[in-house]
Amino acid sequence: METGGGLNEAKRWVEELVGRAARVASGAELSKLREAAGDRGSPLSSLYRSMKAIDPALRPEVGRQLQELRSQLDSALEAASAAVLAQEVEATLEAERDDVGGYLCRSRYEGIGSLHLITMTRMELEDIFVALGYAVTEGPEVESEWNNFEALNIPKFHPARASQDSFFLDFGDEESTLLRTHTSPVQIRLMQAQKPPIYAIAPGRVYRRDTPDARHTPAFHQIEALVVDEGISFANLKATIESFTSAYFGPSIKARLRPAYFPFTEPSAEFEITCTICGGSGCRTCSGTGWIELGGSGMVHPKVFEAVGIDPEVYSGFAFGFGIDRLAQMRAGLPDMRVLPENDLRILAQFRGRR
Numbered sequence: 001m002e003t004g005g006g007l008n009e010a011k012r013w014v015e016e017l018v019g020r021a022a023r024v025a026s027g028a029e030l031s032k033l034r035e036a037a038g039d040r041g042s043p044l045s046s047l048y049r050s051m052k053a054i055d056p057a058l059r060p061e062v063g064r065q066l067q068e069l070r071s072q073l074d075s076a077l078e079a080a081s082a083a084v085l086a087q088e089v090e091a092t093l094e095a096e097r098d099d100v101g102g103y104l105c106r107s108r109y110e111g112i113g114s115l116h117l118i119t120m121t122r123m124e125l126e127d128i129f130v131a132l133g134y135a136v137t138e139g140p141e142v143e144s145e146w147n148n149f150e151a152l153n154i155p156k157f158h159p160a161r162a163s164q165d166s167f168f169l170d171f172g173d174e175e176s177t178l179l180r181t182h183t184s185p186v187q188i189r190l191m192q193a194q195k196p197p198i199y200a201i202a203p204g205r206v207y208r209r210d211t212p213d214a215r216h217t218p219a220f221h222q223i224e225a226l227v228v229d230e231g232i233s234f235a236n237l238k239a240t241i242e243s244f245t246s247a248y249f250g251p252s253i254k255a256r257l258r259p260a261y262f263p264f265t266e267p268s269a270e271f272e273i274t275c276t277i278c279g280g281s282g283c284r285t286c287s288g289t290g291w292i293e294l295g296g297s298g299m300v301h302p303k304v305f306e307a308v309g310i311d312p313e314v315y316s317g318f319a320f321g322f323g324i325d326r327l328a329q330m331r332a333g334l335p336d337m338r339v340l341p342e343n344d345l346r347i348l349a350q351f352r353g354r355r
């Protein structure tokens with residue numbers, strides 16, 4: 001019969017195109033294939049046009065087979081199009097992966113993501129301070145030397161300014177800029193912008209020229225609390241640190257203060273908490289003392305108030321801060337802090353869903 005030849009020819013033609021679709025390797029090849037599939041002179045199109053000449057008794061069966069061929073061809077083209085898109089996405093990711101820079105972005109599209117352990121820790125801390133009545137503030141990571149040092153009573157030639165400790169971006173005659181070495185410049189900005197009372201925390205990323213080791217990375221995160229009001233005393237500072245410690249670690253963990261020196265506070269104290277590993281009985285992590293140092297604290301130095309135009313005769317205040325990475329490391333029991341910026345999904349995935 002006349003249509004038998006036409007149908008076989010159309011079948012062979014569709015088979016050939018489906019075969020080509022499975023091997024498509026580029027967008028250009030895909031366009032050529034689409035063009036061929038839409039050709040009005042193709043065996044499939046010719047057969048469609050000759051339908052009215054076919055014996056009416058055979059027409060339904062031929063029509064069914066034609067439909068099937070058409071849908072085989074359509075699915076093959078759809079699959080080829082998806083494959084080309086996937087290849088292009090993969091190639092773009094591969095090309096851009098190295099540009100973004102090793103430490104910051106090594107992960108690729110693999111499964112469902114989650115918040116980073118540091119982000120989760122920061123959000124937990126923010127929640128606690130917000131519940132205690134503090135506002136969350138942020139500032140830029142590129143800071144002026146004045147905000148980062150001078151205003152915080154860290155004069156020129158103080159060792160903390162040395163280039164071996166800081167990443168300077170620009171040594172200006174009048175004013176240099178650098179990657180902030182702590183979150184304290186946010187306090188300077190805040191005190192310049194807002195009149196007391198101030199109850200605020202400043203979380204964020206900071207930079208120091210530390211050689212990476214188990215307890216240090218050149219970029220890390222801090223969180224600082226600042227309170228400025230009338231009649232704020234050292235007893236308020238101690239009570240606030242205690243409230244925070246029991247809210248975050250639980251009531252069995254205590255805090256204690258030990259005298260220390262910081263240029264921007266007077267008096268200053270380091271604060272330690274009960275070792276979370278041994279519960280205070282003494283272990284290797286706490287060198288047998290039962291205590292772990294968490295951060296620094298103190299009463300805001302009058303010179304800092306003078307630098308930002310707050311009258312130290314009227315107002316007093318305290319500040320305390322600590323490293324978020326160290327806290328995340330302690331709570332997750334990570335032996336080496338360097339795993340945090342490396343973004344190894346095998347490690348990060350273990351903390352998925354904690355928040």
Ligand SMILES: [Zn+2]
Pocket residue numbers: 275276277278279280281282283284285286287288290291
């Ligand atoms: Zn211990």
